[in-house]
Amino acid sequence: MSTPSSASFAQTPPTDNELRLIADILYDHAGIVIAPGKSSMVQSRLQKRLRLLGLSNYKSYLDLVRSEDGSAERREMISALTTNVTHFFREKHHFDILVEKALPEILTRARNGEKIRIWSAGCSNGQEAYTILMTIAETAPDFDKLDIRLLATDIDPVMISRGANAIYDENIVAVVPEALQKKYFQPSGDKFQVCERLRSRASFRELNIHGHWPMKGPFDIIFCRNMMIYFDPDAQAKLWKRFEAMMGSGGWLMVGHSERVPLDTGSQLKPAGITTYYLPNAGPKEGVPKWH
Numbered sequence: 001m002s003t004p005s006s007a008s009f010a011q012t013p014p015t016d017n018e019l020r021l022i023a024d025i026l027y028d029h030a031g032i033v034i035a036p037g038k039s040s041m042v043q044s045r046l047q048k049r050l051r052l053l054g055l056s057n058y059k060s061y062l063d064l065v066r067s068e069d070g071s072a073e074r075r076e077m078i079s080a081l082t083t084n085v086t087h088f089f090r091e092k093h094h095f096d097i098l099v100e101k102a103l104p105e106i107l108t109r110a111r112n113g114e115k116i117r118i119w120s121a122g123c124s125n126g127q128e129a130y131t132i133l134m135t136i137a138e139t140a141p142d143f144d145k146l147d148i149r150l151l152a153t154d155i156d157p158v159m160i161s162r163g164a165n166a167i168y169d170e171n172i173v174a175v176v177p178e179a180l181q182k183k184y185f186q187p188s189g190d191k192f193q194v195c196e197r198l199r200s201r202a203s204f205r206e207l208n209i210h211g212h213w214p215m216k217g218p219f220d221i222i223f224c225r226n227m228m229i230y231f232d233p234d235a236q237a238k239l240w241k242r243f244e245a246m247m248g249s250g251g252w253l254m255v256g257h258s259e260r261v262p263l264d265t266g267s268q269l270k271p272a273g274i275t276t277y278y279l280p281n282a283g284p285k286e287g288v289p290k291w292h
Contacts, residue, residue, distance in 0.1 A: 013039045014058040021062050022046075022077075030078050030155055031210040032230045045080045049073070079156045083230070086124040088131050088176045091225065094254045095135045097273045098221070102252045103139050106220055109250075110146040119219045119246070121209065122227035123152035126163025126194075126202070127172070132223065133198045134176075134184055144197070151215055153207035164204040166194035209239065218248030225275075226256035237262065244269060244279065253277040 014022065022042055023034040034042065046061070053073075055061050065074045089095060110116045120129040129152040137143040154160050173185055173192045185192040207213070209227070222243055228236045240261050243253060255261060255275045263269060272278035 012057065013043050018058040018062060021066075022058075022081075025065060025074065026078060026081055029074060030082070030208060031232075031235050032078075032082070033232055034081070042081065046077065049076055049080055075157065079158055082156050084124045084156065084159055085226070086127045087172065088127045090128065090131075091254075091257060091275075093274045094223070094225075094276065095131065097254075097276050098132070098135050098252075099139050101272065101278075102221065103136065105250060106252075107136075107140050107146070109220075110140075110148060111142070114147070116146065116148045116221075117217070117219050118148070118150040118221040119215075119223070120150060120152040121207075121222065121224040121243075123154045123159070123163055123204070124156075125159045125168075126152060126166055126204065127168070128152075128223055128225070129163060129202050129204075130166065130184075130194050130198055132221070133201055134180055137184075137198065138180070148201060150202045151219075152202055152204045153209070153215075154204075155206065155208050157206050160204045160206050163202075164199075166199050167191050168193075210235065213242070213246070217246035219246055219251060220248055221252045221254075222247060223254045224256075225254060226259070228259050229256065237265070240267070241265075247279045249279065249281055251279040253279070 019034075019039050019042060026032050026034055046058075050056070050058070050061055053061070053064070055064070064070050065077055106116055118132060120132060123129050129150055133150060136148060140146060152160075152163055154163070167188050169191055173181055176185070181192070184195050184198060186195055187193075205215070207215075224239075224243060228239065231239070244261075244267060247253065252272070253261070253269065253276070255277070257275055259275065261267065261269055261277055263271075268281065269277040269279055
């Protein structure tokens with residue numbers, strides 16, 4: 001059987017109806033909204049999938065992803081259409097706040113034998129998660145003796161795998177201060193890998209943030225930055241409440257530079273710096289089991 005030539009793959013943009021169907025699938029399964037007029041973005045990100053599958057048009061592709069046997073390709077489609085923008089020490093003010101405001105109290109509790117749990121939600125390829133751990137390790141000389149663990153989650157299985165492997169190109173690691181590069185990275189071929197000391201503290205898990213949360217709180221620190229902007233207002237409102245419910249007393253929440261938590265809906269969160277919130281007294285959390 002003949003197959004289309006490589007030149008014919010996905011050269012025709014999706015029709016308005018096909019774009020709507022793709023947007024519906026992305027919204028239904030990941031809660032992500034594709035704004036009107038994003039046909040070129042959809043085409044550029046999905047054309048590799050069509051080429052790999054030997055499909056020459058979006059109708060055939062949609063027939064596949066909507067079929068009973070299309071669950072694997074739906075995950076691939078969501079992965080392709082998910083925006084992954086991150087870098088080490090992105091939005092540095094959050095790490096300054098960690099050092100100056102959050103960690104003194106949190107490390108005191110850790111030194112008194114408490115378990116400290118951190119969540120990097122929408123972690124992409126792990127640069128945020130390892131920046132958090134580097135910051136804590138630099139602040140706490142006794143880091144190795146403390147029960148501190150970080151959960152890193154993302155809907156994209158490719159990003160989760162990269163985060164767990166913790167191997168990054170030289171140009172990515174270059175933004176890390178030189179002293180920290182020498183301390184927390186080791187050569188891996190022509191790339192660099194985060195040291196085992198930090199990798200052992202992080203658990204990477206695939207998670208659809210709109211679905212069931214199998215992990216269990218409470219969390220002392222939650223980073224959820226630049227993820228809410230892809231969701232509609234109703235989804236955002238629900239998620240902010242879910243995040244707050246997973247925080248413990250004295251917990252900290254860091255959000256993206258263009259995001260704000262609505263505090264006029266009964267929230268107990270208090271502003272504590274640039275796009276940073278503090279929970280001084282967590283309310284009852286019946287039915288919320290602990291994450292170990």
